[in-house]
Amino acid sequence: MSLSILPVTGIGDVTAGDDLAELITKAAPWLADGDVLVVTSKIVSKAEGRLVEVPADGPEREEARQQVLAGETARVVARRGPTTIVQTHHGFVMAAAGIDASNVDKTHLVLLPADPDASARALRDDLAERGLDVAVIISDTMGRAWRNGLTDVALGAAGIGALRDHRGEFDPYGNELTLTQMAVIDELAAAAELVKGKSDKVPVAVVRGYSWAGAGSGARELVRDTASDMFSLGTAEARAQGLRDAAHLDSWSAPDIGESRVLRLTPAGPSPADLIRLGEEAHRVRLLLAADGLSSKISFDDDGVTIEVTE
Known part of the structure; x- marks a missing residue:
């Protein structure tokens, strides 16, 4: 398999009510059937109006941020100093519930999309109306337990299976694989981030060459339920x-x-x-x-x- 990762430049600032399919197809007229479109959750949130107004600075800003965080939190997983790791109402375990103050004016905070899988399906449908058959991944940045550094993962997906299940297959030595399920949409989201960056104003990338036959059930399939989570709380x-x-x-x-x-x-x-x-x-x-x-x-x-x- 040979993959190409292509940045989509020239989208510009996104505001509430913007048509993402229109913006993307204008910026990437070369988008083709079979591509995997990876879209940063922030522009999805902006287009859907998922912004909260807060004071620009001072203690009032932090107080407002804490109130917003409480509203986006299903349960607290861990606290260390100023950092709070929570489980969101979507089921994601993230720092500060994914609330973001970057790439937005100082009087607003950006929340995650209310339903990232639904957002991915809607964007895929809009692109299909323009004659394009592409898979869509909504991505965001997360930390990782046991490892330093951040990486992009999939919060929402449409038109592509979240997992590649190898269970029941055999390795070259004849050993049966009993547990291996690869989170391919997370892998694709991370790969796309390499050309998007965090300060380059490239919120969309295209992964070309990956075979994604099968509709899939969305990124929610990757959310581990609390009952099976061996590390559902901080130490x-x-x-x-x-x-x-x-x-x-x-x-x-x-x-x-x-x-x-x-x-x-x-x-x-x-x-x-x-x-x-x-x-x-x-x-x-x-x-x-x-x-x-x-x-x-x-x-x-x-x-x-x-x-x-x-x-």
């Missing part, structure tokens, strides 16, 4: 969740430590069983405090236990 978040789970193994309800940050616990009675339950409750309280990143100290006297937050 600190997983530890905190484990502590919370350990503290709530039964129907026990945590007492409120209050603003004084001091909690006094006393046994229900004088029996050894009552004293054991008191110790268990004190341990659970400290587990919950640790899950929230708070240190505590414990002291005992004849009447009960005192737990004090120390940090």
